[in-house]
Amino acid sequence: MRLLICPQEFKGSLTAEQAASAIARGARRALGLADVVATVVERPLADGGPGTLDILATLPRSSGAAGGMLRRANVTGPLGEAVTARFALLPRPDAPPLAVVESAQACGLLLLPAERRDPAHATTRGVGELIAAALAAGAREVVVGVGGSGTNDGGAGAARALGLSLRDVDGAPLAEGGAPLVGLARVELAPLSTALASALDGARLRIAVDVTSPLLGPLGATSVYGRQKGVDAALAPKLEAGLTRWAERCRDDLSVDIEEPAGAGAGGGLPAGLLAVAATSGATASVESGAAFVGDAVGLAAAARRADLVITGEGRLDAQSSFGKSTAHAADVAIAAARPCLAVCGELEVLPPGIADAEEAGSGRSREEAMHLAPELVSQAAERLVTRYLKRGVRRRGR
Numbered sequence: 001m002r003l004l005i006c007p008q009e010f011k012g013s014l015t016a017e018q019a020a021s022a023i024a025r026g027a028r029r030a031l032g033l034a035d036v037v038a039t040v041v042e043r044p045l046a047d048g049g050p051g052t053l054d055i056l057a058t059l060p061r062s063s064g065a066a067g068g069m070l071r072r073a074n075v076t077g078p079l080g081e082a083v084t085a086r087f088a089l090l091p092r093p094d095a096p097p098l099a100v101v102e103s104a105q106a107c108g109l110l111l112l113p114a115e116r117r118d119p120a121h122a123t124t125r126g127v128g129e130l131i132a133a134a135l136a137a138g139a140r141e142v143v144v145g146v147g148g149s150g151t152n153d154g155g156a157g158a159a160r161a162l163g164l165s166l167r168d169v170d171g172a173p174l175a176e177g178g179a180p181l182v183g184l185a186r187v188e189l190a191p192l193s194t195a196l197a198s199a200l201d202g203a204r205l206r207i208a209v210d211v212t213s214p215l216l217g218p219l220g221a222t223s224v225y226g227r228q229k230g231v232d233a234a235l236a237p238k239l240e241a242g243l244t245r246w247a248e249r250c251r252d253d254l255s256v257d258i259e260e261p262a263g264a265g266a267g268g269g270l271p272a273g274l275l276a277v278a279a280t281s282g283a284t285a286s287v288e289s290g291a292a293f294v295g296d297a298v299g300l301a302a303a304a305r306r307a308d309l310v311i312t313g314e315g316r317l318d319a320q321s322s323f324g325k326s327t328a329h330a331a332d333v334a335i336a337a338a339r340p341c342l343a344v345c346g347e348l349e350v351l352p353p354g355i356a357d358a359e360e361a362g363s364g365r366s367r368e369e370a371m372h373l374a375p376e377l378v379s380q381a382a383e384r385l386v387t388r389y390l391k392r393g394v395r396r397r398g399r
Contacts, residue, residue: 001031001036001037001038001039001308001309002038002039002040002041002306002307002308002309003024003027003031003038003039003040003041003307003308003309003310003311003386004041004043004303004304004306004307004309004310004311004339005020005023005024005027005040005041005042005043005311006020006042006043006044006045006300006303006310006311006312006326006330007019007020007023007044007045007311007312007313007314007326007327007343007344008044008045008046008047008051008291008312008313008314008325008326008327009046009049009050009051009314009315010313010314010315010346010374010378011314011315011316012315012371013315013346013370013371013372013374014315014374014375014378015044015051015054016044016045016046016051016055016326017042017044017051017054017055018375019044019313019344019378020042020043020044021042022374022375022376022378022379022382023311023313023344023378023379023382024040024042024382025379025382026344026378026379026380026381026382026383026384026385026386027040027311027382027383027386028040029379029383030382030383030384030385030386030387030390031386031390033387034387034390036390041303041306041307043298043299043300043303044298045291045294045295045298045300045312045326045329045330046145046290046291046294046326047145047147047208047210047289047290047291047294047324047325047326047329048102048144048145048146048147048208048209048210048290048291048293048294049102049104049145049146049147049148049210049290050102050104050108050110050147050148052100052102052145052147052208052290052294053070053086053087053088053100053102053105053145055294055297055298056088056090056100056294056297056298057069057070057088057090069088069089069091070086070087070088071086071087071088071089071133071134071137072084072085072086073085073086073087073129073130073133075106075125075126075127075129075130075133076106076123076125076126076129076157076161077106077107077111077126078106078107078108078111078112078122078123078126078150078151079112079116079118079121079122079123080123080176083105083106083111083126085102085105085106085126085130086102086105087099087100087101087102087105087130087133087134087137088100089134089137089138089139090297095140095141096138096139096140096141097137097138097139098139098141098142098143099134099135099137099139099141099142099143100142100143100145101127101130101131101134101142101143101144101145102145103124103127103130103144103145103146103147103148103149103267103270104145104147104148104149105126105130106124106125106126106127106129106130107122107123107124107126107127107149107150107151107157107270108148108149108150109148109149109150109228109229110148111150112150114230117150117229117230118177118230119150119151119152119177119178119226119229119230119231119235119239119268120152120177120178120179120235120238120239121175121176121177121178121179121180122150122151122152122153122177122178122229122268123151123153123156123157123176123177124149124151124153124155124156124157124158124267124268124270124273125157125158125160125161125176126157126161127144127155127157127158127161127270128157128158128159128160128161128162128273128277129161131144131158131161131162131205131274132161132162132196132199135196135199135200135203136195136196136199139203140202140203140204141203141204141206142203142204142205142206143206143208143293144205144206144207144208144270144274145208145290146207146208146209146210146266146267146270146271146290147209147210147266147267147290148267149229149267149268149270150229150230150268151177151178151229151267151268151270152178152221152222152226152229152231152239152243152268152269153176153177153178153181153242153268153269153273154178154181154215154221154242154243154246154247154258154268154269154270154272154273155258155267155268155269155270155271155272155273155274155275155276156174156178156181156246156273157176157177157273158270158273158274158277159273159274159276159277160190162192162196162200162274162277162281163189163190163192163196163197163200163277163280163281164187164188164189164190164254164273164276164277164280165187165188165189165190166181166184166186166187167184167185167186167187167188168183168184168185169183169185171185171186178239178242178243178268179235179238179239179242180242181242181243181245181246182238182241182242182245184242184245184246184249185249186249186253187249187250187253187254187276188253189280197281200277200281200282200283201281201282201283202282202283203282203283203284204283204284204285204286205274205277205278205283205284205285205286206285206286206288206293207263207266207270207271207274207275207285207286207287207288208288208289208290208293208294209263209266209267209271209287209288209289209290209324210266210290210291210324210325211224211225211263211265211266211320211324212262212263212266212324213225213262213263213264213265213266214259214260214261214262214264214265215243215247215258215259215264215265215269215272216240216243216244216247216259216265219265220240220243220265220269221243221264221265221266221267221268221269222236222239222240222243223236223240224265225265225268226239226268229268243269243272246258246269246272247259247272250272250276254276254279254280255279256275256276256279256280258272258273258275258276259272261275261287262287263287263324264287266324271287275287289324289329290324291324291325291326291328291329292329294326295326295329295330295333300329300330300333301333301336301337304333304334304336304337304339305337305339307337307339308339309339309340309341309342309389310330310331310333310334310337310339310340310341310342311341311342311343311344311382311385311386312326312327312330312331312341312342312343312344312355313327313343313344313345313378314326314327314343314345314346315345315346315347316345316346316347316348316349317343317345317347317348317349317350317351317352317355317358318347318349318350319349319350321350321352322350322352322353327343327352327355328352328353328354331352331353331354331355332354334354335354340356340389341354341355341356342355342356342357342358342359342385342386342389343355343357343358343359344358344359344361344378344381344382344385345358345359345360345361345381346360346361346362346367346370346371346374346378347360347362347367348360357385357388357389358385359381359382359384359385359388360381361374361377361378361380361381362377365377
């Protein structure tokens with residue numbers, strides 16, 4: 001029997017690699033107790049958010065995946081402080097290297113303790129600076145992983161780092177962040193260095209998102225995802241008004257639609273700013289699934305075809321899991337390969353389509369205790385899940 005283990009991170013407790021290892025340990029125990037000879041293959045996943053770089057850059061070449069090298073750049077952090085962020089260069093035989101930028105490295109919640117979260121003023125400027133660094137390193141195609149951000153500025157900060165100027169009614173530069181966008185009077189092209197202007201011209205930006213939300217409205221950046229960044233009921237209308245103003249000015253001043261594209265609301269609206277940059281710089285930009293990009297890079301479809309059973313997982317399986325998350329992508333890949341798919345999770349609210357069964361690791365424990373004991377609890381949950389699967393298979397064969 002051949003098992004494919006392909007979870008994403010269990011946010012706050014296990015990286016995707018750690019989760020895969022824990023699930024594999026539990027699966028092997030269940031298989032050993034049932035006297036089933038098995039090969040267990042681990043393919044940790046990500047959806048463009050935290051962990052994407054480590055997965056892509058550290059996989060062995062023998063896996064058939066695109067291993068690469070990590071570079072570092074000093075960029076602007078979410079609240080204006082300097083941070084050291086990483087990006088990956090993935091070598092290609094007949095083309096310049098493909099760069100992968102993980103936006104959370106520059107503007108992620110992971111950089112902001114709960115008491116410092118400030119979605120009104122947090123900026124994505126550092127993401128634009130990371131893209132510029134990747135282009136300077138020789139890339140002509142940059143995948144920008146969008147997920148886990150602590151920002152709600154519609155990508156305005158990133159756009160400013162890549163050639164747009166945002167002005168208030170007096171012509172002064174607008175302050176950073178989502179809240180000041182309410183006072184946006186005009187968007188203009190800003191002078192760029194010759195090197196950056198040349199690098200952007202003809203470059204391709206692939207914006208890898210974990211959700212398909214629009215920029216505005218009840219399903220948009222502020223309404224759905226603002227709370228996890230610290231947006232309260234008093235701030236939400238101001239941020240929504242700021243993003244609305246940003247979309248209006250891009251349309252009127254640049255003839256660019258940043259409001260309608262699916263996925264423009266991911267990462268606090270970061271794709272919207274990158275779409276504006278592409279339309280005014282000679283670059284091209286597209287929005288795509290981050291989970292599908294990582295899955296393709298690690299050879300997920302081929303691994304699923306070689307497997308007899310696929311096991312994925314994440315910290316919480318809920319309604320959002322079906323919209324762009326790696327667990328849903330793993331289930332889709334399993335369906336395409338005509339393989340059963342199971343899941344291990346910390347908490348189970350909704351079983352996403354394509355996942356036949358799931359097992360909670362944190363059942364009966366407080367969230368804090370479950371997260372602290374995550375490696376062993378996830379392993380035990382995987383053992384229960386695989387044991388149940390094997391027993392059901394025995395019953396079906398006995399009928």
